[in-house]
Amino acid sequence: xxxxxxxxxxxxxxxxxxxxxxxxxxxxxxxxxxxxxxxxxxxxxxxxxxxxxxxxxxxxxxxxxxxxxxxxxxxxxxxxxxxxxxxxxxxxxxxxxxxxxxxxxxxxxxxxxxxxxxxxxxxxxxxxxxxxxxxxxxxxxxxxxxxxxxxxxxxxxxxxxxxxxxxxxxxxxxxxxxxxxxxxxxxxxx
Amino acid sequence: xxxxxxxxxxxxxxxxxxxxxxxxxxxxxxxxxxxxxxxxxxxxxxxxxxxxxxxxxxxxxxxxxxxxxxxxxxxxxxxxxxxxxxxxxxxxxxxxxxxxxxxxxxxxxxxxxxxxxxxxxxxxxxxxxxxxxxxxxxxxxxxxxxxxxxxxxxxxxxxxxxxxxxxxxxxxxxxxxxxxxxxxxxxxxxxxxxxxxxxxxxxxxxxxxxxxxxxxxxxxxxxxxxxxxxxxxxxxxxxxxxxxxxxxxxxxxxxxxxxxxxxxxxxxxxxxxxxxxxxxxxxxxxxxxxxxxxxxxxxxxxxxxxxxxxxxxxxxxxxxxxxxxxxxxxxxxxxxxxxxxxxxxxxxxxxxxxxxxxxxxxxxxxxxxxxxxxxxxxxxxxxxxxxxxxxxxxxxxxxxxxxxxxxxxxxxxxxxxxxxxxxxxxxxxxxxxxxxxxxxxxxxxxxxxxxxxxxxxxxxxxxxxxx
Numbered sequence: 001x002x003x004x005x006x007x008x009x010x011x012x013x014x015x016x017x018x019x020x021x022x023x024x025x026x027x028x029x030x031x032x033x034x035x036x037x038x039x040x041x042x043x044x045x046x047x048x049x050x051x052x053x054x055x056x057x058x059x060x061x062x063x064x065x066x067x068x069x070x071x072x073x074x075x076x077x078x079x080x081x082x083x084x085x086x087x088x089x090x091x092x093x094x095x096x097x098x099x100x101x102x103x104x105x106x107x108x109x110x111x112x113x114x115x116x117x118x119x120x121x122x123x124x125x126x127x128x129x130x131x132x133x134x135x136x137x138x139x140x141x142x143x144x145x146x147x148x149x150x151x152x153x154x155x156x157x158x159x160x161x162x163x164x165x166x167x168x169x170x171x172x173x174x175x176x177x178x179x180x181x182x183x184x185x186x187x188x189x190x
Numbered sequence: 191x192x193x194x195x196x197x198x199x200x201x202x203x204x205x206x207x208x209x210x211x212x213x214x215x216x217x218x219x220x221x222x223x224x225x226x227x228x229x230x231x232x233x234x235x236x237x238x239x240x241x242x243x244x245x246x247x248x249x250x251x252x253x254x255x256x257x258x259x260x261x262x263x264x265x266x267x268x269x270x271x272x273x274x275x276x277x278x279x280x281x282x283x284x285x286x287x288x289x290x291x292x293x294x295x296x297x298x299x300x301x302x303x304x305x306x307x308x309x310x311x312x313x314x315x316x317x318x319x320x321x322x323x324x325x326x327x328x329x330x331x332x333x334x335x336x337x338x339x340x341x342x343x344x345x346x347x348x349x350x351x352x353x354x355x356x357x358x359x360x361x362x363x364x365x366x367x368x369x370x371x372x373x374x375x376x377x378x379x380x381x382x383x384x385x386x387x388x389x390x391x392x393x394x395x396x397x398x399x400x401x402x403x404x405x406x407x408x409x410x411x412x413x414x415x416x417x418x419x420x421x422x423x424x425x426x427x428x429x430x431x432x433x434x435x436x437x438x439x440x441x442x443x444x445x446x447x448x449x450x451x452x453x454x455x456x457x458x459x460x461x462x463x464x465x466x467x468x469x470x471x472x473x474x475x476x477x478x479x480x481x482x483x484x485x486x487x488x489x490x491x492x493x494x495x496x497x498x499x500x501x502x503x504x505x506x507x508x509x510x511x512x513x514x515x516x517x518x519x520x521x522x523x524x525x526x527x528x529x530x531x532x533x534x535x536x537x538x539x540x541x542x543x544x545x546x547x548x549x550x551x552x553x554x555x556x557x558x559x560x561x562x563x564x565x566x567x568x569x570x571x572x573x574x575x576x577x578x579x580x581x582x583x584x585x586x587x588x589x590x591x592x593x594x595x596x597x598x599x600x601x602x603x604x605x606x607x608x609x610x611x612x613x614x615x616x617x618x619x620x621x622x623x624x625x626x627x628x629x630x631x632x633x634x635x636x637x638x639x640x641x642x643x644x645x646x647x648x649x650x651x652x653x654x655x656x657x
Contacts (some may be wrong), residue, residue: 048411051215052642058415066416072423086355090343095351109355110437116363119431123371123424127378130420134413137405144408150389152409154216155383155641157328165572169311 016189020162021173022146028054031157034180045165046049049158071129072122079121084114086109146188210487218640222633223390225483236482238527244622254609263333265609271593273606277331279584284324288433290468291317296428305496307639308488313472314376319624321369322566323617357441375424381407382638436461449526450591462507467580469501477566491564498563505554549579559576
């Protein structure tokens, strides 16, 4: 991990590399429209940063649906089946206790805890899965260098074409974004 | 003319009532964020006075718990047969209050009710603090709280395991799961708002604090997409969870054979009662907060109107439960069930039963009228009445069933001691200290959802102008 970092540092030139070009839009419709046009123009490494979830923006940017639900399903199955099996083992095998002559494997009595285990493990999967898949916590990210980006959490709708896009050309990208009604366009570095 | 206009613009009018006119993304972000971000020295006196009083109550709470740990549960008024007293009454009461927060944040999210937006954060905070207050009671009522880890299934040198067929063990899992999931759901909801605070904060300490807590959230479209999926899933999980938690608590009673407890109606009846007093508590908290921080533009009369309607509906379910109990007493033909109702209505604790009927059944009938639903002083009084009424409900269920069960030779009376009252009143200290810290340190309204509401309102108005 550390080695890779130092290699990258030696390989990179002294000046910080360009991360991409960031355009600010005033509202949701403008940014969805712009995202569609940029995708039509052939750019692939494009991401939007918005203060509210914008419906339709992920489709416009070509993001695939999240696979988080599958992770949650796995968590839920683990929690419920794990706890049910554990309770069965405890009450039937390891510590059998005769209570009023009732069967040791009184499975209906295990259902409440099985259910709670399902919910608990699903919630863990949903929350920690979300944080992990999003790559958080990540206190530093190059987009924070973009001028005015602090408004991305208040009222700025930002669209970024990244420099690693094969088609990237600062001048072309800038004129395209300006043509799409961007309020401000800035190139920024890592 | 009036009607045709209404048909043409139903959504806008509904949304407009939830938000004062003229709000923008920046104005709502500033309005809510600045409550948290103003300098420490400019903290309003209302807040300082409030947390000071709450702090005193917290001292009382710690004092009574410390006495409990050193002397033992003999300091309480409990006896045999009334082995469950204030501890379990207060436990059920507090956890019931918590359920409204989950209901607002989860069930109303699934039903896409926009009015939840301004109140869900504070209601969720209320849930977590109420669950904290509730959870302490069953832990300390064991008498030897330092052995409470015995509740947990761990491979012990004693060679023993908890009894998974007992509702009391179900409680352990239900409450701990509920507390954990509530905290997780709350934190996920906070992440984008913490990022807003990070970006608005001026002071380096505040910047660092909110920056670290926001995990570096940057509002990427890909992240929002996953975020919304996760929120929806968490809401979908919390909805059955909140129903299961109070159902399991009602099993503590319903699975036993005591008259008045051994009834199948308990789970839905308990859940409705929880929602009932929980909403009353939300209203009780929101009326002064709205005033203190000038949030009239975000928490409107419409919110109180809708919450009152939920309160009325759940109150009617609870009322149905009271009639149901009387019906079983007659229909079961069990002399013990029959005697229970006689004892409740004319016995030594009849005053508490009738107080319950007045506070929970009669007074809330005022909520049928919009005049009262939107009159905040009256609503405040009704909410207090409901909270008292729901406390009496747990008192009636627990004490009145226990103190006179089957054999008259084992009957006794229950009188709460000073320490019972001190632990109860003191728990408000814990609740309010946490709540005051919350409103000072974290945004009490979900900022990004209010921004979304601003967006929806603007777009709906725009669309209608276009057509």
